[in-house]
Amino acid sequence: xxxxxxxxxxxxxxxxxxxxxxxxxxxxxCAIPSLSNDLDSMDIVPSVTKHLQSNDVWFEDFDxxxxxxxxxxxxxxxxxxxxxxxxxxxxxxRCRSSPHSLEIKGQSDPVHEFSGYTSGEWIFTAWQYIPxxxxxxxYFILLSxxxxxxxxxxxxxxxxxxxxxxxIVESDYDDLQLPLITGRWIExxxxxxxxxxxxxxxxxxxxxxxKKWTAGLKNLxxxxxxxxxxxxxxxxxxxxxxxxLSIQDVKLTVVEIEKIKGGFRVSADITNNGTxxxxxxxxxxxxxxxxxxxxxxxEGVIDELAPGGTKTIRQTTLYGIGMTxxxxxxxxxxxxxxxxxLGPLVLGVEEIS
Numbered sequence: 001x002x003x004x005x006x007x008x009x010x011x012x013x014x015x016x017x018x019x020x021x022x023x024x025x026x027x028x029x030c031a032i033p034s035l036s037n038d039l040d041s042m043d044i045v046p047s048v049t050k051h052l053q054s055n056d057v058w059f060e061d062f063d064x065x066x067x068x069x070x071x072x073x074x075x076x077x078x079x080x081x082x083x084x085x086x087x088x089x090x091x092x093x094r095c096r097s098s099p100h101s102l103e104i105k106g107q108s109d110p111v112h113e114f115s116g117y118t119s120g121e122w123i124f125t126a127w128q129y130i131p132x133x134x135x136x137x138x139y140f141i142l143l144s145x146x147x148x149x150x151x152x153x154x155x156x157x158x159x160x161x162x163x164x165x166x167x168i169v170e171s172d173y174d175d176l177q178l179p180l181i182t183g184r185w186i187e188x189x190x191x192x193x194x195x196x197x198x199x200x201x202x203x204x205x206x207x208x209x210x211k212k213w214t215a216g217l218k219n220l221x222x223x224x225x226x227x228x229x230x231x232x233x234x235x236x237x238x239x240x241x242x243x244x245l246s247i248q249d250v251k252l253t254v255v256e257i258e259k260i261k262g263g264f265r266v267s268a269d270i271t272n273n274g275t276x277x278x279x280x281x282x283x284x285x286x287x288x289x290x291x292x293x294x295x296x297x298x299e300g301v302i303d304e305l306a307p308g309g310t311k312t313i314r315q316t317t318l319y320g321i322g323m324t325x326x327x328x329x330x331x332x333x334x335x336x337x338x339x340x341x342l343g344p345l346v347l348g349v350e351e352i353s
Contacts, residue, residue: 096243117227121250136237157217171209262346290322
């Protein structure tokens with residue numbers, strides 16, 4: 001208890017009076033337009049952590065597997081016809097993303113099945129390294145139908161690219177070739193439009209083949225509208241390496257919270273890292289902790305956000321003091337940070353990892 005001029009004032013009332021005086025001071029500051037504009041652009045301690053996402057719906061970098069282990073039986077991988085004789089092995093001899101890749105050689109013939117890809121637009125990407133001393137043949141294959149131990153003729157090949165140590169890359173049965181590239185990582189990209197029954201295969205950025213997805217291996221129109229499996233096949237060739245395989249949804253929206261910022265009220269940068277326009281995106285900013293007189297909750301809607309576009313959301317008002325936890329929710333994305341509220345200012349913003 002504090003004695004003041006012969007009267008008694010509780011410590012609690014004294015503290016509240018002090019807080020009120022500080023807040024009034026900053027309300028006066030906020031009335032100055034030039035200062036308000038400067039504070040709007042201020043980012044006291046910028047967030048440096050970016051949560052990387054993409055429109056990958058399947059991704060394989062082989063990095064979580066034990067070096068030297070057989071891929072057969074790991075995360076959907078198996079030898080052809082589910083036979084471990086046709087496995088391949090995880091290696092650290094070469095890699096695009098550290099520490100591992102998959103080595104294909106000899107009788108390696110691993111396959112990975114998928115389900116649910118019967119319509120829409122997709123990009124299947126694989127990165128391949130062929131050493132300069134490569135010898136023999138090797139294949140990159142996408143199938144529209146595959147069965148373990150089934151009748152061979154019932155399997156449906158949609159894409160079959162052959163890599164020949166004679167110096168050519170060829171789409172089998174299409175008489176289309178490009179020069180073989182060795183000694184560096186090469187992107188193999190298959191752009192597939194199942195709605196239009198069409199695909200394009202690019203080798204290191206150069207178009208090798210484009211035709212109907214259902215044309216089939218020998219152009220007999222015997223394939224089906226389905227991305228069923230990938231097959232990395234060696235035809236007794238020496239070692240080649242694969243890394244960073246992925247399937248991407250061409251029309252996916254990926255809304256991310258890039259950065260929570262302080263300064264004049266709380267704000268956050270929102271980005272669409274997908275490939276389709278995102279619309280009617282609900283957002284909210286909530287503060288928990290400290291003495292908050294106004295601005296504990298703010299919400300709104302982003303009407304439209306184009307692919308690659310960024311918009312900033314911001315609280316409409318804020319008055320308070322003390323440490324607080326900031327929670328930003330945008331669509332399905334959530335991110336948190338801490339900061340110190342001083343009137344309408346938010347200082348020392350740091351993201352919570």
